[in-house]
Amino acid sequence: MEKLKFENITKNMKVLYCKDDEIYATRVVETTHGHPSIPMIRLHGGFTILYASRNKALYEDIPVHRTELLIEDKAVLTDLNTE
Secondary structure, three states: OOOOOHHHOOOOOEEEEEEOOEEEEEEEEEEEEOOOOOEEEEEOOOEEEEOOOOOEEEEEOOHHHHHHHHHOOOOEEOOOOOO
């Protein structure tokens, strides 16, 4: 799977969010450039991420990516509020 570039992420886009070896299915609420021009993304569920961080990634939520995760035996979670 190829990590989405910030420029290609749009409002209401369905994405797979990788956080600490967990994968969540969610959608983008808003993208902005914070201060000083740090790319920030707000996800459904109230999470705001600094997209410049190396340990965080967004992938487009498409069937091909879901299949890859299934083959790798990785679960896709739907609730970002679960720890």
